[in-house]
Amino acid sequence: MKASLRWLRELCPQLPDDAAALAARLTAAGLEVEGTEAFGAGTEACVVARVVSARPHPSRDGLRLVVVDRGGREQEVVCGAPNVPDPGGLVVLAPLGAHLPAKGMTIERRTIAGTVSEGMLCSEAELGLGDDGSGLLVLPAGVAAPGAALTHALPGARDTIFEIGLTPNRPDGLGHLGLAREAAALFEVPFPPPSPTRGADATDGGEKHVSVSIEDAERCPHYGFAVLVGARIAPSPLAVRWRLSSLGVRPISNVVDVTNLVMLELGHPMHAFDLARVRGGKIVVRRARAGEAMRTLDGVDRTLHDDDLVICDGEGPVALAGVMGGGDSEISASTTRVLLECAYFDPRGIRRAARRHGLHTESSHRFERGVDWGDTRHALERAASLVSTLAGATLAGRTHLEEARSLSRASVTLRCERVGALLGAEVSRSDVGAILGRLGFERQGARDGADTWLAPSFRPDVSRPVDLVEEVARVRGFDAIPATLPAIRPSRDAAPRASLARRARAAGVSMGLSEAISSAFVSRPDLHAVGAPAPAVSLRNPMSEEQSVMRTSLLPGLLRVLGHARRHGEGGVRVFSVGALFLASAGSLPDERLAFAALLAGERPAWLTKPQPVDVWDAKGLLEGLVQRMLHREDTVRLVSAAAPPPPAFHPRGAASVEVDGKVVGSLGPLHPDVADAFELGDGPVMVVQLDLDALDAVGARPVRFAPLPRFPASARDLAVVVRDGVPGGDVERAVREAAGELAEQVALFDRFVGGGVPAGHASLALHVVYRAPDRTLTDAEVDARHAEVVAAVQKRFGATLRA
Amino acid sequence: MTEIPASIEPSLSALRAAFPARFEAAPTEQALRDENAKILGKKGELTAILSQMRTVPPEARKAIGEQVNALKQAVEAAFEARLRSLARAKREQDLSAPPFDLTLPGRPPAPAGHPHPISIVRDEIVDVLVSLGFAVHDGPEVELEENNFTKLGFPPDHPATDMQDSFWVDVAGAPPGERRTLLRTHTSNVQIRAMTTHAPPMAFIAPGPTYRRDDDATHSPMFHQIECFLIDRHVTMANLKGVLAEFAERFFGAGTPVRLRPSYFPFVEPGAEVDVGCPFCKQPNGTRAGCSVCKRTGWIEILGCGMIHPVVFESCGIDPEQWTGFAFGMGIERVAMVRYGIPDLRLLFENDPRFLAQF
């Protein structure tokens, strides 16, 4: 809501002229002033000038040399405007040095087509007073003597405009009157009640021109109207135009401008019909019939819904009530009889209709928040008076108000100690009374430490005692409340998911991965491409098709991260994400499974050697490290090569499902090259680890138990065997472990070698075995004997030959 | 003095004369040990000499024995000395070898992982609030309208819901009916979840992703919040201010001022927005000079808060005459951007490795 300081002070002259002080006080009371701008700053140095003569520029078409009188001194300026008035007309001169912020320029001595010009005759747009840049601003005759400062001649050219961020509970702030009343209460200055000036009564009443009937009292409790005859439609005076412009409303014509002025003053939207175009001389307020059609002011043909409230004439809808008028009945240049409408519509219905039609208007904005239903007649009288003044019209009879349903002000009883108990600050009953009184609440009764207050009709947000407590708190200011730490009685965590996620993130980071947080919105094709389950949660109103379903896999998000990194030349990507997957369930809400996924791409670190791209064993090591950190169960990790066909996201050579302690908890493998293509990742291997954290958590962490440190020395032996190429290294390792038995403290496969002296189709595997007994020092003979059994077992089982 | 048999005496003398030079001539530790073994070993020269002892008359044996022992000790001492001198020489050689090429690049350690700045900030906030006595509570991201709006006192068809433009969703397989579902627009749904499953008193925080239909430089359709609420017999707005002040001190640093401005959220009353003193333009005297981060105001808005509205208690079956409470909800992205001086929200969700590596 834009608010004019000048207007606020017209309504309440005792308000301070200090814009900053006013802004600070309003903000401190919950009407946040988000910005302040100077309207008409460009007019500051400008003066009124009288045209003395004008002649064409000697050498340049379209330019004229205009001599103006700027108060006893004549000056010639070059002017390109088409509407230089005849001699005697008043225009606005921006002299040398004048700054015009709207144009971002300062007037300097310029030579235009060979003629020196020391000033500029200005349009409204150049002065920042309006949109009209088509020609010079021509002032009314006699407004001021030549040479007068423009801001002195027309004070409305300068104003301070506040941008107020109103919360939806304060519709009373959507008009200057309400803001002035609030400010008066905050500054504790008297607020003069507005006194409507009545237009002259004519002999024939408005009911002779139009009959009004309300068919839906629920949706339209009040419908007020006034008929004005003899209107002459014309542009509004400058002061009105500038006021509207300063508040972001485009001036249109005197009658329409009046409806906007009253809305900006009283917060009550109004509508003006050309009565000549109201067919049958009648107005009916009713629900639309499904399928009924009308064209609104914006030129859109709309099909109505049977929940829409419409204003109809004798033949059909002429306005979407409270939202937008119809194109057929709007005020035009030929209008002479005007029907002014000022109603109170049910806020919820207006909101439904506005949303249904995708409309958000100044009118619907106010009605859906709740306008002041007690102000209807006043608003009509105010508008009628202004139309009389500006358009020379006469009010036919008086204003009319049909009340189909009576509305009542809220009555709220507040126990005084409730205020202090909720705020934690002492507030006296008299302070409470003074504050509420200034805000327009009326005390109806008092007994037993409780006061009953009648809320004003402009405060639809107040209905409970706590609403009054808030009024007291915000007017006193929150700074008046002390800060006291409470004694907090302990609660117990109810967050298995938060703590699991935190453990998983810590494990990921400790494994050298960085955390990526990706959107939970994905597209169906992305999920399909990675072979994830079909989405269970789809958005009805997504931002885009790309973000139309909730993820069932973290992979698309991570692949997008990789794609972004690669496009920016960052090939080395080691990232993980932890987040919910939204899976199908039997209930109203999806099954939100907590998942972990990691991507490895690029090269692993190397030193003075050629770095090698990551491979599936990096993924395996990562997985084991994660399981170690989260569960202490790395020794039970098993990769089960996926049964044919492998999961579509993975390269079939490396795809595996992950088991921990015999339970499937995830999957691992190189990304399938087709998936890499689908995500436009380019070349280079990508390794993926996916874990179902809920499944992992169900396996449970192995409790950490102290193991005694070995007291006797170990003996190590190495073993190199040549096996056929297809023999899994893990099988050889396991065979060694089994043969070495209880004496084997550690078995490590530390080298795998192909080529050289190794026969074709074979590989040389080197293993390191550490022997140790817990209760004695093993003798060399004992170790040699056991190691010989190991060698024999490996030779027998794999047909291996020993390598020197 | 007893005569020493001629067969032993020359051998002893010869050995006695020769061993120092033989040790000195050994160039390496292994050569020295080999030489030593040749003399003192089981099959060494001294053993061979001793094996002739039976040819020595008994009365001379003692004297020869003493001579042999003396020689053996001398050999051992010389061996140890030479061993030490060889070790010393080896170390001298090592110490005087050409210097390492320290201009070669350092060997990279295992790559470091970086938590996302949102996670860092969230965990820090959680830790501060936990240390003040709050426990953590989970809540779903896809939520029923009643838990996200209705029970929180959002009036139906009210513009208050415009403050939180929602993503409405269809859940596959959900029983058809009136229960509308959406992506939660705030973590305040956890208030309802907690109040309908726990009896007061309760003190909870609830971090997590939230969703609103906004997308620009300061809004992301997915963002993160942390909710904090306390419900007990006599919780006051002064308590809310106390917790916020303590939080600001611990999280933003000692001497960080807190300011409450009245505002409106349907589920609290009185409601407020909270600013903290800008950490970027703090002066030595504690005042704020104003800077671009705080838009020259010296204040940065970080959260919304208020006293839990009686309508929320009523919708959860808690008697608002008996219990009062406060709640606040903080946007984690906002705090992270302030904390790290991140100018554009979108950086947080691009996850560029060069960005992540900074945290």
Ligand SMILES: [Zn+2]
């Ligand atoms: Zn600052």
